[in-house]
Amino acid sequence: MTALRPQRRWVGRVCIAGLVALALLPLTTCRTPRARLPLDPAASAEPHLPRTVRVLLAGLESSERVEVQTSAGPVAFWRQGQRVVRSSGESGPRLWLTAPGPLVLAGRTYLGTLELEPHAKGGLRVFLECDLERYVEGVVAAELPLWSALPAELQAQAIAVRTYTAYTLAQHPEPHPYLWDGVQDQAFRGQFVPGASQGEQRAAVRLSRAVEATRGLVLLQGGRVLDVRYHAACGGLTANRASLFPGTAPSAMVACDPCAQRAAAEAAAPAERRPLTWTAQFAPQDLDRLAREAGVGEHLTLLQVIEQDTGGRWQRVRVQGNKGAVALPLDTVRKSLGYATWKSGRVLALDPANGVPGPQGLGVRGLGRGHGVGLCQEGAHDYAARGWTDFAILEHYYPGCAIARLSATTQP
Ligand SMILES: [Zn+2]
Numbered sequence: 001m002t003a004l005r006p007q008r009r010w011v012g013r014v015c016i017a018g019l020v021a022l023a024l025l026p027l028t029t030c031r032t033p034r035a036r037l038p039l040d041p042a043a044s045a046e047p048h049l050p051r052t053v054r055v056l057l058a059g060l061e062s063s064e065r066v067e068v069q070t071s072a073g074p075v076a077f078w079r080q081g082q083r084v085v086r087s088s089g090e091s092g093p094r095l096w097l098t099a100p101g102p103l104v105l106a107g108r109t110y111l112g113t114l115e116l117e118p119h120a121k122g123g124l125r126v127f128l129e130c131d132l133e134r135y136v137e138g139v140v141a142a143e144l145p146l147w148s149a150l151p152a153e154l155q156a157q158a159i160a161v162r163t164y165t166a167y168t169l170a171q172h173p174e175p176h177p178y179l180w181d182g183v184q185d186q187a188f189r190g191q192f193v194p195g196a197s198q199g200e201q202r203a204a205v206r207l208s209r210a211v212e213a214t215r216g217l218v219l220l221q222g223g224r225v226l227d228v229r230y231h232a233a234c235g236g237l238t239a240n241r242a243s244l245f246p247g248t249a250p251s252a253m254v255a256c257d258p259c260a261q262r263a264a265a266e267a268a269a270p271a272e273r274r275p276l277t278w279t280a281q282f283a284p285q286d287l288d289r290l291a292r293e294a295g296v297g298e299h300l301t302l303l304q305v306i307e308q309d310t311g312g313r314w315q316r317v318r319v320q321g322n323k324g325a326v327a328l329p330l331d332t333v334r335k336s337l338g339y340a341t342w343k344s345g346r347v348l349a350l351d352p353a354n355g356v357p358g359p360q361g362l363g364v365r366g367l368g369r370g371h372g373v374g375l376c377q378e379g380a381h382d383y384a385a386r387g388w389t390d391f392a393i394l395e396h397y398y399p400g401c402a403i404a405r406l407s408a409t410t411q412p
Contacts, residue, residue: 049162049216049406050169052112053135054178055128055188060106062123066116071101077116079124084116093117108190127178134191136161137211141192143230144377146203153381154210155390159403160230160375161186163218166406167225183339214390216405219398226401231370232377233276235346236260237311238397239372244315244331244345251373252399253311258382263367276367276378277348280341283361290336294328296321303333303362304355305347313345313372331371344368374398 060066065078075097076087085091097103097114104110105126112130119125130138139161140154149157164186168179181188192207194200219226227248229241236259241251259276266274287300302320306327309315314330334342344366351363369378375397383393395401 048170049166049218050132052129053132053165054115054176055130055135055181056178057106057126057128058180058182058184060124060126062119062121063126064123066105066124066126068097068114069104070097070099072099077124079118082118084118084124102191109193110190132162132165133211133215135165135188137207138188138191139186140211141207142187142189146192146207147199148381149203149206150381150384151206151210152384152388152390152393153377154206155214156375156380156384156393157230157377158211158214159217159219159390159394160228162214162216163226163228164230166218167227170225216407217403218406219394219401220404221398221401226398228398229371229374230377230397231372231374233344233369234259234372234376234379235276235344235368236263237313237372238374238376239311239313239345240309241373243309244329244371244373246329253309254397254399256376256379258379259368259376262378278343278366278369280337280343280364280366281361282337282341282357282364284357284359286337287357287361290319290333291321293336294319294321294326294332295324296326297323300357300362302355303350303357305330311346314347315345342366344370345372 065076068075068077074087077095077097078085080091083091083093084095086095086097094115094117097116098112102109102111103114105114110128110130111134112128115127115129116124117127136158140157143161144154144157165179168185169177179185179188192204194204219228227241229245234256236256238252238254238256240253241248243250262276266276284299287303288298291297291300296319299322300319301322302318302325304318304320305314305316306318307314307316316327317330317333319326319328319333330345334345342364346367347364348367349365351365352358355362375394380393380397383396384390388396391403394403
């Protein structure tokens with residue numbers, strides 16, 4: 001496969017907690033799938049898996065009116081002062097909607113309970129309380145192109161998603177934590193609803209089987225749930241977590257042979273056949289906004305790398321304006337100029353090359369997609385195509401990890 005597949009997302013870090021306890025089944029390393037080894041005593045007390053996940057439906061933030069289709073008919077909610085009103089006449093500071101079947105709102109299908117409350121910024125705020133495994137299924141559907149994803153690739157992604165969720169739950173034990181349904185956490189667009197075509201029906205079966213086959217499985221390290229990240233395409237070498245996410249533990253930089261091969265092939269290919277490579281052109285007004293946000297004046301006069309990791313990934317840059325200069329993490333610059341435009345830290349070239357913006361602004365050419373930490377989705381696809389198992393893929397991108405099947409129970 002030579003083309004980058006669509007719908008790739010990078011992922012950041014999270015928060016949430018759970019009212020849950022757990023039971024552990026025997027641990028195994030990733031290299032020995034499903035082997036039954038003695039329970040890791042260090043894991044017996046700490047890790048836990050949530051039964052449900054609370055998700056903020058960010059696309060509905062501040063909506064004046066929310067309309068939901070249920071199997072029993074439509075239900076509407078709107079705000080009145082500091083209360084939420086339901087079309088049936090009920091009102092309260094917070095309302096819930098539970099239905100036995102799917103809940104359809106804003107064109108997406110959800111399973112679970114909706115929770116609506118007034119938003120401090122106006123309008124409503126909508127949360128979904130969703131069964132963990134259904135949530136994992138929805139995230140995998142949003143993260144991977146189901147039409148081409150292979151079973152081992154789907155399973156590896158499902159385990160990574162579940163691990164990320166469990167880890168973030170454990171980090172934020174506040175009473176009602178939640179995950180965003182977008183790039184702040186993990187992409188989630190509700191349940192995958194296949195069309196009538198055989199291809200979509202088969203994709204739905206593959207997705208469902210992958211989640212069921214990995215039910216409860218999470219990655220551990222030192223007896224604790226691993227702080228996993230994943231991304232779309234590394235470009236040939238993954239990144240150290242600690243260098244991109246301050247306050248986190250270092251993680252191994254892993255060679256990604258599929259991406260390296262693609263990058264080498266693209267170097268000799270015509271420009272229109274370089275799907276791993278990206279270009280962006282930032283207009284003077286975008287760059288000036290960056291200068292203002294960085295507090296260095298009204299106009300950007302220079303953008304220059306000052307720190308790279310051993311793989312050449314940009315880490316810190318000098319942002320110079322007409323009133324001063326500052327060193328910033330590249331992530332800050334990407335956030336200001338747009339993650340979707342400045343797609344990765346693997347920068348190949350600037351235009352102009354000296355980083356001084358011209359009349360057209362500043363062009364950037366780079367390689368890969370996303371932050372580069374942890375599992376590389378592009379590489380995982382190719383490894384799965386080579387016959388690697390889900391565990392082999394995970395052990396490659398998370399060296400030294402162990403795996404455990406956790407079962408969640410609600411705490412009394
Ligand atoms: Zn890769």
